[in-house]
């Protein structure tokens with residue numbers, strides 16, 4: 001089956017024989033790919049809206065995947081040891097995990113791909129008792145995505161690691177991403193400087209962030 005490189009990277013991060021929940025499974029492409037790759041021991045696919053859930057149910061009718069029309073990890077069975085949440089904003093991903101912290105006891109691995117607010121995602125999941133195992137940058141549809149795998153345990157991270165990722169400056173795509181991000185931050189600074197709400201501290205903070213990224 002043909003799936004995006006982003007979903008392939010997510011699948012490659014999942015440990016063999018895992019019991020996986022995919023929150024926001026949409027069309028179920030990741031599930032079909034994981035089954036083809038013989039990667040997961042069990043699969044639990046969740047959608048919280050009836051439209052996508054109906055498509056999911058139809059697409060997976062011939063596959064061994066448990067389905068649930070529910071919110072986030074609220075109905076996650078106890079045997080699940082791996083959570084995948086991909087293709088959403090970082091605020092939503094953080095809220096989904098924080099809403100049911102008590103369900104994380106048996107969860108060994110969390111694989112995420114947030115479309116924005118990766119800093120918040122890294123901060124939230126490390127605060128929930130996980131460390132960053134690895135990250136990979138994926139460039140798709142003219143956008144940079146960070147696929148991140150967390151494992152159970154504790155580790156302290158620098159401000160730069162929380163903001164731009166753990167060892168991501170070694171990623172083959174990092175220099176391209178950095179150039180793109182520096183352009184965005186510089187444009188934001190120009191706009192901010194000329195806005196009425198600009199303060200000296202605000203300008204200095206933005207300038208410092210640009211300098212930090214330049215030095216990575």
Ligand SMILES: C[S@@+](CC[C@H](N)C(=O)[O-])C[C@H]1O[C@@H](n2cnc3c(N)ncnc32)[C@H](O)[C@@H]1O
Pocket residue numbers: 023024025026027046047048049052070071072085086087088092096
């Ligand atoms: C853009 S799609 C991403 C699909 C797939 N995970 C991917 O990465 O390509 C996001 C999906 O998450 C679902 N979703 C959003 N919030 C959710 C929640 N709280 N619980 C379950 N599913 C949710 C949406 O209905 C949507 O189908």
